[in-house]
Amino acid sequence: MKILKQIAQCLETGDDAAVPPLVSQALAEGLVPKTILDEGLIAGMNTVGERFRIHEIFLPDVLMAARAMYAGMDILKPLLIRSGISSRGRVVIGSVQGDLHDIGKNLVGIMLKGAGFEVIDLGNDVGAEKFVAAAKDHGALAIGMSALLTTTMPVMKEVVDRLKAEKLSDRIKTIIGGAPVSKGYADEIGADAYGYDCAQAVAGVKKLAEAVG
Amino acid sequence: MDPFLSRIGRGQVLLADGAIGSLLMARGLPRGAAPESINLSHPEVLEEIARLYLDAGAEIIQTNTFGASPLKLAAYGLDAETAAINENAVRAVRRAIGDRAYLSASCGPCGRMLKPYGDTDGEAVFASFRSQMKALVNAGVDMICIETMSDLGEARLAVEAVRSVAAAIPLMATMTFEATARGFFTIMGVTIEKACRELAAAGADLVGSNCGNGSRQMVAIAGEFRNFTALPLLIQANAGVPELRAGLVHYPETPEFMAGMVGELIAAGAAVIGGCCGTTPDHTRAMRRAVDDERRRRGDSPI
Numbered sequence: 001m002k003i004l005k006q007i008a009q010c011l012e013t014g015d016d017a018a019v020p021p022l023v024s025q026a027l028a029e030g031l032v033p034k035t036i037l038d039e040g041l042i043a044g045m046n047t048v049g050e051r052f053r054i055h056e057i058f059l060p061d062v063l064m065a066a067r068a069m070y071a072g073m074d075i076l077k078p079l080l081i082r083s084g085i086s087s088r089g090r091v092v093i094g095s096v097q098g099d100l101h102d103i104g105k106n107l108v109g110i111m112l113k114g115a116g117f118e119v120i121d122l123g124n125d126v127g128a129e130k131f132v133a134a135a136k137d138h139g140a141l142a143i144g145m146s147a148l149l150t151t152t153m154p155v156m157k158e159v160v161d162r163l164k165a166e167k168l169s170d171r172i173k174t175i176i177g178g179a180p181v182s183k184g185y186a187d188e189i190g191a192d193a194y195g196y197d198c199a200q201a202v203a204g205v206k207k208l209a210e211a212v213g
Numbered sequence: 214m215d216p217f218l219s220r221i222g223r224g225q226v227l228l229a230d231g232a233i234g235s236l237l238m239a240r241g242l243p244r245g246a247a248p249e250s251i252n253l254s255h256p257e258v259l260e261e262i263a264r265l266y267l268d269a270g271a272e273i274i275q276t277n278t279f280g281a282s283p284l285k286l287a288a289y290g291l292d293a294e295t296a297a298i299n300e301n302a303v304r305a306v307r308r309a310i311g312d313r314a315y316l317s318a319s320c321g322p323c324g325r326m327l328k329p330y331g332d333t334d335g336e337a338v339f340a341s342f343r344s345q346m347k348a349l350v351n352a353g354v355d356m357i358c359i360e361t362m363s364d365l366g367e368a369r370l371a372v373e374a375v376r377s378v379a380a381a382i383p384l385m386a387t388m389t390f391e392a393t394a395r396g397f398f399t400i401m402g403v404t405i406e407k408a409c410r411e412l413a414a415a416g417a418d419l420v421g422s423n424c425g426n427g428s429r430q431m432v433a434i435a436g437e438f439r440n441f442t443a444l445p446l447l448i449q450a451n452a453g454v455p456e457l458r459a460g461l462v463h464y465p466e467t468p469e470f471m472a473g474m475v476g477e478l479i480a481a482g483a484a485v486i487g488g489c490c491g492t493t494p495d496h497t498r499a500m501r502r503a504v505d506d507e508r509r510r511r512g513d514s515p516i
Contacts, residue, residue, distance in 0.1 A: 055391075055394065059401050063330040103400070151462070180462070
């Protein structure tokens with residue numbers, strides 16, 4: 001459909017003003033909200049994510065694309081809820097305690113929303129207790145943790161250990177990322193997944209969602 | 214001491230110091246606290262660190278003011294203390310070094326994104342940097358170093374804020390680049406060519422790069438800068454890219470390795486060489502010997 005392609009292109013150009021009228025037009029043409037979400041907004045965000053990954057575009061472009069995506073989501077969300085289409089699940093994310101860097105975490109949040117997850121963003125400087133409590137309160141399937149400082153990484157292990165101690169590790173999975181974090185570290189602390197970049201983080205959460213069922 | 218810029222103008226290579234944050238943590242800075250909170254509570258620690266780098270042979274000693282702009286301090290509820298935090302940092306270094314080295318004020322990003330992709334107005338960012346610069350200049354710094362910038366708009370506002378307060382103070386401005394298949398870019402998409410042009414136009418005396426890369430990548434970055442500017446270059450590499458070994462942070466580049474790269478950095482055009490994350494006074498000491506060797510080779514006097 002031409003209009004879905006146009007919506008996707010608006011995300012790539014970061015044209016947030018053009019998205020709502022196009023989404024309304026698509027609805028008027030009889031397209032269902034789920035199709036507009038998947039083949040318009042999510043398709044556009046996937047392209048943006050991929051072009052960011054290969055450094056064809058940069059952070060400002062992703063942030064503008066996200067704004068355009070949210071502008072479309074605002075219209076679709078109530079319709080999706082009314083038509084009983086549920087999200088792919090909830091994910092709690094945050095930068096770990098002591099860490100105020102949030103660019104990477106924010107990007108993952110944007111991409112997860114784009115992939116159809118509900119994201120509960122706890123912000124920066126989040127302690128282990130808060131991560132686990134929020135995941136329980138929201139019935140989240142996963143906790144995504146980001147660190148940019150090597151000194152703050154031990155909080156990730158605290159979360160993993162706490163989930164184990166509370167016998168929650170079957171229901172709530174963990175995924176970690178950030179510049180100093182590695183697959184090796186994830187394995188070492190017993191995290192369920194590691195995301196090298198945004199795309200890997202989203203792929204990782206999708207896999208965890210399947211595992212949790 | 215000769216004025217800094219006239220020495221650089223004569224082609225002399227100068228050595229700057231290394232990382233501060235890791236030394237602060239080793240001295241009890243709590244996890245999650247603003248590194249600049251130490252300026253209020255324990256300025257004597259800053260004096261000790263400045264002395265360590267001076268004794269190791271650094272000729273430029275930086276202040277602990279990387280995050281001391283009010284916009285950044287607001288994240289910790291410390292913005293009302295901007296003047297005291299900056300002044301204390303300058304005084305502590307001055308007590309340690311007197312006039313045996315140049316005192317350079319560090320200034321990093323404000324932590325907010327500029328409009329349109331962020332939520333913060335350029336005027337607010339400029340005003341924030343300007344109030345930090347006023348405090349630093351009033352306290353008597355020898356030079357200012359704007360560093361670790363990714364957004365050229367923000368870097369330019371910082372440089373302009375310095376110039377609005379002190380028209381002639383020596384001013385260095387560096388950005389953090391990432392190597393990609395298409396060349397070097399900051400995460401905001403700034404090329405080295407564009408950084409050279411706009412930082413010079415805004416009033417920087419030296420341009421260059423810090424953080425994000427180890428020494429070898431920095432040689433390539435310096436070479437790229439040299440392609441686009443005649444300004445002297447400042448290069449401050451990390452001690453490599455950190456790895457975690459048995460739960461402890463490890464920076465792979467040893468003092469000897471970084472000292473071994475000094476010659477290549479100078480050949481690539483660096484006029485001031487220092488260290489960023491992961492470097493220690495031991496790195497400075499080793500690099501001191503390498504810089505002195507280079508100076509002798511060029512007929513300059515060592516330190």
